[in-house]
Amino acid sequence: xxxxxxxxxxxxxxxxxxxxxLNMVAAPKLREVVNEVVAGGSNRVVVNLAETNFMxxxxxGALIGCLKAARQAGGDLRIAAVQxxxxxxxxxxxxxxxxxxxxxxxxxxxxx
Amino acid sequence: xxxxxxxxxxxxxxxxxxIESIHNELDALWDDASFVPDMDRMTFATAVIEAAAxxxxxxxxxxxxxxxxxxxxxxxxxRLVARVSAFNAREPFADDMQASMPDSEAESGRGLALIEALxxxxxxxxxxxxxxxxxxxxx
Numbered sequence: 001x002x003x004x005x006x007x008x009x010x011x012x013x014x015x016x017x018x019x020x021x022l023n024m025v026a027a028p029k030l031r032e033v034v035n036e037v038v039a040g041g042s043n044r045v046v047v048n049l050a051e052t053n054f055m056x057x058x059x060x061g062a063l064i065g066c067l068k069a070a071r072q073a074g075g076d077l078r079i080a081a082v083q084x085x086x087x088x089x090x091x092x093x094x095x096x097x098x099x100x101x102x103x104x105x106x107x108x109x110x111x112x
Numbered sequence: 113x114x115x116x117x118x119x120x121x122x123x124x125x126x127x128x129x130x131i132e133s134i135h136n137e138l139d140a141l142w143d144d145a146s147f148v149p150d151m152d153r154m155t156f157a158t159a160v161i162e163a164a165a166x167x168x169x170x171x172x173x174x175x176x177x178x179x180x181x182x183x184x185x186x187x188x189x190x191r192l193v194a195r196v197s198a199f200n201a202r203e204p205f206a207d208d209m210q211a212s213m214p215d216s217e218a219e220s221g222r223g224l225a226l227i228e229a230l231x232x233x234x235x236x237x238x239x240x241x242x243x244x245x246x247x248x249x250x251x
Contacts (some may be wrong), residue, residue: 024165025128033224054135056161057226059220068217085154092229098216101138 005033013109014042019051022059022086030059034066034077035037046108050081055089063073063099118144126168126179126198134164139199145187152251156192159230160185161197161246162223165192170205171198174241190251191232197244204243209236 005026005065007016014037018030030047037045047063049055063079082090082101090096092107102108120137126132138157142148164181171179177200185194211224227247229233235246 021132023131023135025131026230054157054161056158056165056221057220058165060222061229084150087220088154089158089226092226093213093222095216097131098193 002062003067005030007037009037009040009042011048013044013103013105014040015046015048015105017048017051021063022049022052022055024056024058027062030062031065031069035069036068038073038075039089043070044109045070045075045077046102047077047079048081048105049079049083049086053083055086056099057089058095060089060093060095064095067099076109078102080105080108116188118187118221119185120144121182121184123182124180126171126181128168130181131164131168133159134181135161137183138185141187148187148192148251152192152249154199155230156194156247156249159227159247159249160194160196161225162230163194163247166223166245167196167198167201167243171201171243173200175200192249192251193224194247195244196247197242201241201243203238 067077143209180199
């Protein structure tokens with residue numbers, strides 16, 4: 001069960017799809033992909049977690065690092081389609097207030 | 113002694129691959145014990161993976177032998193129990209044993225606080241060069 005990341009640059013944001021477990025093995029790869037996206041000129045990033053059923057504190061740490069990278073580039077990072085285990089980890093660590101979850105990738109930057 | 117309804121384990125080098133294997137064992141355990149509610153599976157699996165990842169990321173070898181990780185997870189009538197051990201490991205540094213949640217900017221240091229929030233009891237033992245986390249969750 002290999003963790004995979006792919007991304008697509010859209011009109012107003014870039015969508016990074018995360019598939020599989022977001023654990024200590026996958027976390028550095030997520031950082032690499034988001035850094036690549038931001039370096040490529042997209043500073044509004046949505047991480048689509050529809051197919052991520054597990055995230056640990058390493059995965060959470062990577063998301064926080066990616067959020068900082070997007071903000072340093074003048075943009076933002078938002079998460080979408082959060083599944084129950086990921087929601088639980090965000091809530092228990094109080095990071096649900098920092099990493100705002102949207103129902104879908106399309107809606108994440110829909111308000112601005 | 114409490115009856116063990118289902119049991120899974122793993123023993124191997126302390127690497128990222130071990131984390132994936134332990135996760136696969138957890139998934140297999142739930143297949144063997146399908147009555148365990150989703151909430152208990154989710155919380156307990158997260159705690160076990162956090163404890164195992166803590167060993168892979170922080171445990172240092174005591175001597176020339178590399179650190180090995182050993183996990184024994186069992187389903188009992190009203191309890192889930194996991195023993196997560198680091199063999200050939202040094203005693204952990206006090207800094208690696210911090211269980212308070214860091215500030216929202218921090219990119220690491222949430223693992224132990226998360227474990228404490230997820231399980232009923234957390235016990236740490238050190239015996240004969242082996243560090244063991246014992247995690248239990250009442251179901």
